[in-house]
Amino acid sequence: MRSIALANQKGGVAKTTTTVNLGACLAELGKRVLLIDLDPQANLTSWMGIEQKGLEKSIYNVLLGETKIEEVLKDSKVKGLWLAPSTVELAGAERALANEVGREIILKQKLSHLVGSYDYIFLDCPPSLGLITVNALTAAREVFIPVETKILALNGLVTLVSTINLVKERLNPLLEVTGIIPCMYDGRTNLSREVVEQLRARFGPKVFNTAIRENIRLAECPISGLPIHLYAPGSPGAQDYMNLAKEVIQTEIETHADSRPQE
Numbered sequence: 190m191r192s193i194a195l196a197n198q199k200g201g202v203a204k205t206t207t208t209v210n211l212g213a214c215l216a217e218l219g220k221r222v223l224l225i226d227l228d229p230q231a232n233l234t235s236w237m238g239i240e241q242k243g244l245e246k247s248i249y250n251v252l253l254g255e256t257k258i259e260e261v262l263k264d265s266k267v268k269g270l271w272l273a274p275s276t277v278e279l280a281g282a283e284r285a286l287a288n289e290v291g292r293e294i295i296l297k298q299k300l301s302h303l304v305g306s307y308d309y310i311f312l313d314c315p316p317s318l319g320l321i322t323v324n325a326l327t328a329a330r331e332v333f334i335p336v337e338t339k340i341l342a343l344n345g346l347v348t349l350v351s352t353i354n355l356v357k358e359r360l361n362p363l364l365e366v367t368g369i370i371p372c373m374y375d376g377r378t379n380l381s382r383e384v385v386e387q388l389r390a391r392f393g394p395k396v397f398n399t400a401i402r403e404n405i406r407l408a409e410c411p412i413s414g415l416p417i418h419l420y421a422p423g424s425p426g427a428q429d430y431m432n433l434a435k436e437v438i439q440t441e442i443e444t445h446a447d448s449r450p451q452e
């Protein structure tokens with residue numbers, strides 16, 4: 190099982206878009222995939238067609254120790270794709286857990302028995318480097334960083350990488366950044382090409398060959414409640430996420446045959 194946090198403290202860089210569509214493409218390719226919504230904005234949850242209002246329990250209650258993760262899981266329109274939903278309540282988690290001993294490792298504990306049940310667990314992080322993101326970085330073995338290629342983004346990445354390094358040093362020695370995903374790519378502009386060049390200079394082969402092109406169908410997709418390969422089959426967004434999924438599986442074979450969370 191691979192456990193992968195999608196992290197970037199900047200909002201609107203395609204963390205959630207990548208979680209949904211990479212996860213759905215991997216499920217389409219036969220993998221068992223669990224998506225965990227860790228953002229109080231619950232964009233992942235609503236994209237998966239789940240209404241916050243109808244939810245009795247969410248990942249918030251799991252973190253507070255009020256319920257087990259199995260109790261909150263929802264299946265989806267894609268075979269093999271599951272969701273642990275979030276609600277706006279999650280915004281209160283940091284405060285609710287403020288006095289908890291070992292509060293950074295709660296999520297890791299809550300997920301540890303899932304080894305073997307899934308091939309991939311994706312953790313969709315909120316746009317901050319607070320307690321929830323630290324929990325995700327502690328629970329995961331890998332980090333994928335989606336990067337918006339429409340702006341020069343390397344400064345923000347320095348902060349992110351130093352947080353990841355601190356978590357690695359103090360909480361999760363096996364954590365590695367294993368994928369940089371160029372998103373909202375517009376090959377007609379020098380800027381997009383330049384950002385990808387800079388990413389390759391800094392992160393080398395960790396930058397995926399597949400860049401996710403800017404695609405209006407991806408921007409429309411969230412309200413459909415469907416992943417892109419069902420909403421707009423054959424669209425550039427559907428093609429790119431499928432190619433990314435194949436690359437991710439390739440790295441599984443090459444280097445990460447076993448990246449289960451540590452016991």
Ligand SMILES: Nc1ncnc2c1ncn2[C@@H]1O[C@H](COP(=O)(O)OP(=O)(O)O)[C@@H](O)[C@H]1O
Binds near residue numbers: 206402403407426
């Ligand atoms: N490749 C793309 N082309 C066009 N729009 C995109 C693309 N990727 C993401 N978006 C849009 O950009 C916005 C931010 O994406 P989102 O995944 O919610 O970012 P984050 O989770 O990092 O905050 C959303 O409205 C989404 O639909």
Ligand SMILES: [Mg+2]
Binds near residue numbers: 228232313314
């Ligand atoms: Mg998001």
